[in-house]
Amino acid sequence: MSEESVTQEESLFEAPPIAEQERMCEAILFATAEPVTVKEIEARMPHGCDAAEALVHLRKRYEGRGVSVEKVGDAWAMRTAPDLGFLMQKETVEIRKLSRAAIETLAIIAYHQPVTRAEIEEIRGVSVSRGTVDQLLEMEWIRFGRRKMTPGRPVTFVVTQGFLDHFGLENARDLPGLKELRSAGLLDNRPPPGAMPQLGEGDEDAAEATEEGQSELFED
Amino acid sequence: MSEESVTQEESLFEAPPIAEQERMCEAILFATAEPVTVKEIEARMPHGCDAAEALVHLRKRYEGRGVSVEKVGDAWAMRTAPDLGFLMQKETVEIRKLSRAAIETLAIIAYHQPVTRAEIEEIRGVSVSRGTVDQLLEMEWIRFGRRKMTPGRPVTFVVTQGFLDHFGLENARDLPGLKELRSAGLLDNRPPPGAMPQLGEGDEDAAEATEEGQSELFED
Amino acid sequence: MADETFDEMSTTESVAERIASEALIVDVDGFEGPLDLLLTLSRTQKVDLRKISVLELARQYLAFVEKAKRLRLELAADYLVMAAWLAFLKSRLLLPPDPTEEGPSGEELAAHLAFQLERLQAMRDAAAKLMARDQLGKDFFARGIPENVERVKKVTYTATLLDLMQGYARIRTKDEFRPYVMDRDAIFTMEQALERMRGLIGFAGTWTDIISYLPDDFTSEPGRRRSATASTFAASLELAKQGMVDIRQSETFAPIELRRKKDN
Numbered sequence: 001m002s003e004e005s006v007t008q009e010e011s012l013f014e015a016p017p018i019a020e021q022e023r024m025c026e027a028i029l030f031a032t033a034e035p036v037t038v039k040e041i042e043a044r045m046p047h048g049c050d051a052a053e054a055l056v057h058l059r060k061r062y063e064g065r066g067v068s069v070e071k072v073g074d075a076w077a078m079r080t081a082p083d084l085g086f087l088m089q090k091e092t093v094e095i096r097k098l099s100r101a102a103i104e105t106l107a108i109i110a111y112h113q114p115v116t117r118a119e120i121e122e123i124r125g126v127s128v129s130r131g132t133v134d135q136l137l138e139m140e141w142i143r144f145g146r147r148k149m150t151p152g153r154p155v156t157f158v159v160t161q162g163f164l165d166h167f168g169l170e171n172a173r174d175l176p177g178l179k180e181l182r183s184a185g186l187l188d189n190r191p192p193p194g195a196m197p198q199l200g201e202g203d204e205d206a207a208e209a210t211e212e213g214q215s216e217l218f219e220d
Numbered sequence: 221m222s223e224e225s226v227t228q229e230e231s232l233f234e235a236p237p238i239a240e241q242e243r244m245c246e247a248i249l250f251a252t253a254e255p256v257t258v259k260e261i262e263a264r265m266p267h268g269c270d271a272a273e274a275l276v277h278l279r280k281r282y283e284g285r286g287v288s289v290e291k292v293g294d295a296w297a298m299r300t301a302p303d304l305g306f307l308m309q310k311e312t313v314e315i316r317k318l319s320r321a322a323i324e325t326l327a328i329i330a331y332h333q334p335v336t337r338a339e340i341e342e343i344r345g346v347s348v349s350r351g352t353v354d355q356l357l358e359m360e361w362i363r364f365g366r367r368k369m370t371p372g373r374p375v376t377f378v379v380t381q382g383f384l385d386h387f388g389l390e391n392a393r394d395l396p397g398l399k400e401l402r403s404a405g406l407l408d409n410r411p412p413p414g415a416m417p418q419l420g421e422g423d424e425d426a427a428e429a430t431e432e433g434q435s436e437l438f439e440d
Numbered sequence: 441m442a443d444e445t446f447d448e449m450s451t452t453e454s455v456a457e458r459i460a461s462e463a464l465i466v467d468v469d470g471f472e473g474p475l476d477l478l479l480t481l482s483r484t485q486k487v488d489l490r491k492i493s494v495l496e497l498a499r500q501y502l503a504f505v506e507k508a509k510r511l512r513l514e515l516a517a518d519y520l521v522m523a524a525w526l527a528f529l530k531s532r533l534l535l536p537p538d539p540t541e542e543g544p545s546g547e548e549l550a551a552h553l554a555f556q557l558e559r560l561q562a563m564r565d566a567a568a569k570l571m572a573r574d575q576l577g578k579d580f581f582a583r584g585i586p587e588n589v590e591r592v593k594k595v596t597y598t599a600t601l602l603d604l605m606q607g608y609a610r611i612r613t614k615d616e617f618r619p620y621v622m623d624r625d626a627i628f629t630m631e632q633a634l635e636r637m638r639g640l641i642g643f644a645g646t647w648t649d650i651i652s653y654l655p656d657d658f659t660s661e662p663g664r665r666r667s668a669t670a671s672t673f674a675a676s677l678e679l680a681k682q683g684m685v686d687i688r689q690s691e692t693f694a695p696i697e698l699r700r701k702k703d704n
Contacts, residue, residue, distance in 0.1 A: 026286030027300040028307050030250075031587035044307050044589075066246030078583065080247040085579040087244055087264050091251050093577040101472065107567035123559060125475025126518075166576045176569040186562045192552050193544035251581035300587060309590045318599040320607065326599070327608035344611055359597060371639040387601045395604075 015048030022054045022061070025076075029058075035075035035165055071170045073161045082168070096139065102132045106141060110163070110175055111187060114145035114156035119189070133157070141166065235268030242274045242281070245296075249278075255295035321352050326361060330383070330392055334365035334376035353377070361386065474522035477501070479557050489558040494550035495533050498526040529553070628658050628668040633675035641684060647697040650676050 024045050041051040055076055059069040070079050105128055108120050120128050136142040141163040145156035181187050244265050261271040275296055279289040286301050325348055328340050340348050356362045361383040365376035379392055471477040481500045482492050505523040508515050532546030574580055637653055650672055658668035676698050679685045685698045
């Protein structure tokens with residue numbers, strides 16, 4: 001009985017008009033402080049809605065306003081326009097001061113992801129302290145990626161949606177200067193010729209792993 | 221001295237255009253953690269702004285949108301449109317196994333329908349909690365049958381079409397394995413001696429209901 | 441080669457330079473390892489990192505390490521390993537290539553070192569650019585009053601036919617093998633008595649002994665009669681309380697009689 005009526009319902013009620021869908025997306029994004037994925041938005045909307053399309057309309061509508069609709073990875077969020085930050089002194093949160101090592105490690109993970117600890121050490125020329133990684137994990141700016149298919153199957157690090165959200169990036173591909181770095185070959189992994197001092201153990205892993213990862217990341 | 225410079229400032233910098241003031245109000249209302257008064261908004265905005273007017277414009281702009289600008293006492297706030305409240309719910313469906321008590325009660329109703337609560341208790345040997353019956357009623361697997369013509373005219377329970385649908389039965393009589401259960405002597409419904417006192421007039425009815433009901437069940 | 445550098449440095453050293461170099465060396469903690477130190481030294485060349493003279497850089501580094509040694513400052517092993525490697529690199533770069541020797545050429549090694557330095561510098565620049573971006577909670581802001589998404593948990597219960605069958609079989613078998621319980625066949629419960637009396641009370645227009653309300657099959661056997669009497673009495677009291685009947689007893693141990701309430 002119930003199944004039958006559901007099927008009927010679906011055919012009886014068409015998805016609401018796109019303008020109405022846009023309103024719905026607006027309400028959902030407005031109400032939430034965290035970015036919400038398209039999938040999640042759609043799950044909350046009536047059957048048959050196309051959240052992705054509605055969001056594009058919505059983003060356009062908010063162009064130039066005091067609040068803007070931002071894409072963060074595969075999620076969306078509403079944020080105040082950056083040029084109005086000065087009005088929000090009261091809301092400003094103290095951003096934890098990061099050490100130079102932490103900032104560099106974060107940048108290396110963002111630009112080279114997925115990247116192993118050994119690779120980070122190779123680039124920085126020093127070992128990465130546990131505390132640094134822990135801090136970044138705790139801030140939820142980095143997370144573990146999948147393991148590399150190299151001997152020892154080392155874990156990798158990637159940046160999170162929270163990272164993208166914090167720095168107002170739609171995508172890891174939008175990192176500042178990424179293209180230039182790539183074309184300058186500075187994101188390549190060049191294995192050291194012969195007898196370079198080995199900084200960090202997992203070095204052999206590193207070679208293969210990074211190259212794979214990067215090309216994968218920037219494929220699409 | 222300071223007063224003088226303030227006066228100078230006022231004359232030097234004109235208030236931003238009203239559209240810009242509207243943007244500012246929008247960002248402030250969006251980001252603050254509570255409704256803000258016109259006075260507070262103005263205190264945040266550059267000198268010479270007219271927040272009250274900007275807010276009127278802003279309210280108008282949001283008319284009919286998924287978000288509305290509202291006056292809350294003497295403060296202002298942005299809220300999701302009331303008709304979209306249903307979007308603020310996230311439904312998760314969890315499938316749970318029916319409790320043993322519920323299965324047993326359901327089984328008794330299916331095999332003995334129409335059956336009173338007292339009869340169910342007699343068969344199970346323990347009392348049937350209200351919650352169990354309510355749960356089965358709510359699931360629409362059982363419903364009330366006609367009252368028994370016995371003193372107190374107790375209500376009876378029968379299984380529903382929904383029950384039959386769920387278990388893929390056309391009829392309660394189709395309950396598989398009944399014959400087998402019976403031939404194994406599992407369905408010998410002999411009431412414990414004396415437990416069912418002879419209740420005068422309504423008795424035949426009751427007898428009919430249980431026994432006939434059953435024999436009817438096993439006919440084919 | 442190292443000696444040569446060392447001599448150069450020592451002969452020209454003044455007090456002022458000595459203080460300066462001490463400052464530099466004491467500052468060694470400020471460097472994050474040999475690569476960082478090399479990067480800092482390379483800046484003194486004031487050229488594009490791609491055009492850097494690795495030979496010159498090696499000289500600077502070795503001089504630095506020598507100074508540290510002379511001042512008896514402890515240098516981490518990393519620095520000494522790098523020093524040894526750079527000394528090796530320097531000799532490779534300065535001597536004509538030996539065709540019998542295996543491994544990468546001095547130029548290849550130097551190129552890689554230059555690449556490492558350039559890459560480290562690039563990452564530092566990238567980190568600076570990243571931190572210079574507008575940041576959430578500092579330059580742009582999320583919704584100040586997030587509305588909680590109410591999680592509505594909808595529970596669907598399910599059971600299979602087998603569950604049903606097994607449940608039923610369990611009850612029926614339990615009946616046959618049930619643990620010992622008293623079969624209350626000699627008990628006439630208060631509920632039963634109430635039910636019975638409610639059905640009969642309508643006819644009780646005149647005073648009647650409550651004993652006459654006992655069910656027939658509970659009158660002969662003493663045990664059953666006792667139970668039925670007690671429950672019928674209790675039921676009578678209950679009916680009186682509900683205002684359905686009047687009760688009377690003329691004296692102690694006299695029969696208890698009841699009658700339907702007149703106004704009913």
